[in-house]
Structure formats: structure tokens, C-alpha cells
Amino acid sequence: MNKPVKFDPKQKVAPALDTPTDLSQEGVDKISAAMNVILADSFALYLKTKNFHWHVSGPHFRDYHLLLDEQSAAILATTDEIAERVRKxxxxxxxxxxxxxKLQTIDDNxxxxxxxxxxxxxxxxxNKAVVKTMREAHEIADKYNDSATASLLENFIDEAEKRTWFLFEASRDAGDNAR
Known part of the structure; x- marks a missing residue:
């Protein structure tokens, strides 16, 4: 059993976090890195969605305002689960x-x-870009036999695909089938 390590404020560096897991250190490092990019993108996408929610205007204001509020809440709800999975x-x-x-791949607007x-x-x-990043993280989780992370990602991929679909449909012009 490891002895607890005390934080020395003079060093300004916290000791390494020690959480019991049967995953290899390499697996933990790679899965955590991939999940942290998703987490950063989730915060960036949340704020961009809220930004657009606050600033949307036009003839469909109410519908878009409510849609973006709903989507931003759903995105924010994923952040705690992602971060806690990394810690677990x-x-x-x-x-x-x-x-x-430093980690986000979603551009600000x-x-x-x-x-x-x-x-x-x-x-x-x-949202499509986030799905792609989640699929890549799923592959990493699969490689290191981390079924819990893979399962979490599967649910979040489905949610992001639903947001993508709603945004696609809401942004189409009448009779427009363009992607």
C-alpha cells in the first residue's frame, strides 16, 4: 500500500494522483489525454452554443433560442461525467x-x-467534429480494454449525433436536402 504523499506548498507542485485501476499506465495516460481534449471541446462547444443562444435573432428566434438553450445544457451535463471518468x-x-x-479543437466565434x-x-x-474526436477516443479506450469509457463515449456520440441532426434540420431551407 502506498504511503500518502503530502503536498508541500513550497514546491508548488502537487504530488501525483494515485487512483487504483487495473489499466496500464500507458492506457491511463492515452485515454486521459483523449478524454481531456473531448472535455475541452465540450466546454468550448457549450460556451459557443450559449453565445449563439444569447445572440440569435430573426424570424425563428424563439425556436432557435430554445433549441440552443436545450443543447447547451445537454453539452454542459456531459462535462462532469467526462472529467470524473478520467479521475476514476x-x-x-x-x-x-x-x-x-490549450486543448480545444473547436474554434471560438x-x-x-x-x-x-x-x-x-x-x-x-x-458537433460533427466532436463526434469524430469521440470515435477516436473510443478506439483508444477499446485498445486498452476500458469498456466503461467506451460505453460512456457511445452514449455521448449518440447525443452529439442527435444535436447534429437537429441543427441540420433546423438550418435547412424549405426543399433543401443539401448537407
Missing amino acids: IGGATLRSIGHIS DEPFVPARDMLRELMND
Whole structure:
């Protein structure tokens, strides 16, 4: 049994976190890294979705405003589960907004005005990108026999695909079947 390690504030470095797991250290490191990118993207996508929720305008304002509020809440709800999964396997997770900005692959949108259809299309593409990242993390989890992480990702992939579908349908023009 490991002796507890005390934090020495003079060193300004916390001791390594020790969480019992049967996964290899290599597996923990690679799964944690992949999940932390998903976590950073989830926070970035949450804030972008809220940004668009706050700033959407036009003839479908109410529908889009409610859709984006619902989607942002669903995205935010995933963050705790993702971070806790990383901790359960013995990894470390995000610690700050700065850490998020270093890992996120989702681009921010700070434009003063974005047309509603463009907002929906941008979020649709961002959700598709998150699904791709989740599938890649699923492959890593499978490689290291981490079925719990893979299972969690399967549910989140389904949720992100549903958001993508809703955004696609809401952003189509009448009679438009373009992707």
C-alpha cells in the first residue's frame, strides 16, 4: 500500500494522483489525454452554443433560442461525467480556462453578428467534429480494454449525433436536402 504523499506548498507542485485501476499506465495516460481534449471541446462547444443562444435573432428566434438553450445544457451535463471518468482511471483532468484553450479543437466565434442559419451550421459542424474526436477516443479506450469509457463515449456520440441532426434540420431551407 502506498504511503500518502503530502503536498508541500513550497514546491508548488502537487504530488501525483494515485487512483487504483487495473489499466496500464500507458492506457491511463492515452485515454486521459483523449478524454481531456473531448472535455475541452465540450466546454468550448457549450460556451459557443450559449453565445449563439444569447445572440440569435430573426424570424425563428424563439425556436432557435430554445433549441440552443436545450443543447447547451445537454453539452454542459456531459462535462462532469467526462472529467470524473478520467479521475476514476487515475488520470488528471482540466484545471483552468487556460488549460481548456490549450486543448480545444473547436474554434471560438467572437464575431459581433452571425446570421442565425450560419450559427446553426457552425454548431452542426462543431458537433460533427466532436463526434469524430469521440470515435477516436473510443478506439483508444477499446485498445486498452476500458469498456466503461467506451460505453460512456457511445452514449455521448449518440447525443452529439442527435444535436447534429437537429441543427441540420433546423438550418435547412424549405426543399433543401443539401448537407
